[in-house]
Amino acid sequence: MKKAIVVGATSGIGKELAIILANHNYKVGITGRRNQLLLTLQASKPENFIISVFDVSEIDDVPQALQKLTDELGGLDLLVLSSGTGKINPELDTAIEQQTNAVNVTGFTAVANWAFNFFERQGSGHFAAITSVAAIRGSRQAPAYGASKAYQVNYLEGLRQKATKLKMPVYVTDIRPGFVDTPMAQAENMFWVAPVEKAAKQIFKAIENKRDVVYITRRWRLVAFIFRMVPGFLYKRLY
Numbered sequence: 001m002k003k004a005i006v007v008g009a010t011s012g013i014g015k016e017l018a019i020i021l022a023n024h025n026y027k028v029g030i031t032g033r034r035n036q037l038l039l040t041l042q043a044s045k046p047e048n049f050i051i052s053v054f055d056v057s058e059i060d061d062v063p064q065a066l067q068k069l070t071d072e073l074g075g076l077d078l079l080v081l082s083s084g085t086g087k088i089n090p091e092l093d094t095a096i097e098q099q100t101n102a103v104n105v106t107g108f109t110a111v112a113n114w115a116f117n118f119f120e121r122q123g124s125g126h127f128a129a130i131t132s133v134a135a136i137r138g139s140r141q142a143p144a145y146g147a148s149k150a151y152q153v154n155y156l157e158g159l160r161q162k163a164t165k166l167k168m169p170v171y172v173t174d175i176r177p178g179f180v181d182t183p184m185a186q187a188e189n190m191f192w193v194a195p196v197e198k199a200a201k202q203i204f205k206a207i208e209n210k211r212d213v214v215y216i217t218r219r220w221r222l223v224a225f226i227f228r229m230v231p232g233f234l235y236k237r238l239y
């Protein structure tokens with residue numbers, strides 16, 4: 001039985017992916033802050049799920065929590081980081097932006113480093129993180145969200161370079177969704193909103209295929225391309 005951890009499995013993409021992994025005979029460590037939601041998920045397949053409750057922004061606790069969960073699973077082949085946050089912030093409230101950074105930058109780094117170092121020591125393994133198409137350009141609606149996702153994308157590219165130099169079967173996958181129908185999706189003018197089940201199926205396939213970078217759903221690759229092409233003088237007037 002393969003072993004996986006999904007960080008941020010209480011709802012949305014992480015929860016759906018944890019279910020798919022369990023259905024594919026993975027033993028899955030599921031994490032998040034909301035214990036009750038983890039207990040409900042565990043009850044659906046008790047033999048497949050092990051719970052760990054922690055906050056990724058409490059970075060001193062992260063390595064210990066992940067190591068303990070790995071020990072309970074009896075090893076680790078795959079770690080998927082789905083925890084993330086971001087709020088529409090028209091008032092540019094600094095507390096909201098800093099909370100986004102605490103989860104998407106500081107917490108992300110703590111989880112990513114633990115995972116990479118674990119897989120390097122082991123000589124094999126796969127780290128995948130859910131970033132976003134929002135990484136491509138800045139956003140007036142949620143500046144820290146876009147910026148933190150750009151950080152994640154860049155960080156993952158660095159880790160992928162490190163993984164390649166190792167010449168060992170260590171993989172790093174950057175999963176970039178557009179809009180997915182989860183509690184987090186709350187931007188104005190949403191389009192091409194994918195059902196979470198469809199998104200999670202495509203993510204699972206990308207992980208199985210050890211893809212470097214994948215857009216979810218696939219058509220979002222086109223949006224990312226167009227976003228990248230829009231010149232700055234025009235982009236600043238958009239929306």
Ligand SMILES: NC(=O)c1ccc[n+]([C@@H]2O[C@H](COP(=O)([O-])OP(=O)(O)OC[C@H]3O[C@@H](n4cnc5c(N)ncnc54)[C@H](OP(=O)(O)O)[C@@H]3O)[C@@H](O)[C@H]2O)c1
Pocket residue numbers: 007008009010011012013014031032033034054055056057082083084085086103130131132133176177178179180181182183184185
């Ligand atoms: N939905 C979209 O349209 C969309 C698009 C692009 C990218 N994404 C990305 O996809 C990922 C998953 O989001 P989602 O759409 O599935 O939203 P979601 O349903 O709100 O899930 C967010 C997950 O993050 C966890 N989380 C948040 N803050 C945390 C913290 N401090 N410590 C630990 N876990 C924390 C939540 O668990 P607890 O609250 O229980 O801690 C929850 O499991 C995020 O990184 C998001 O940026 C989503």
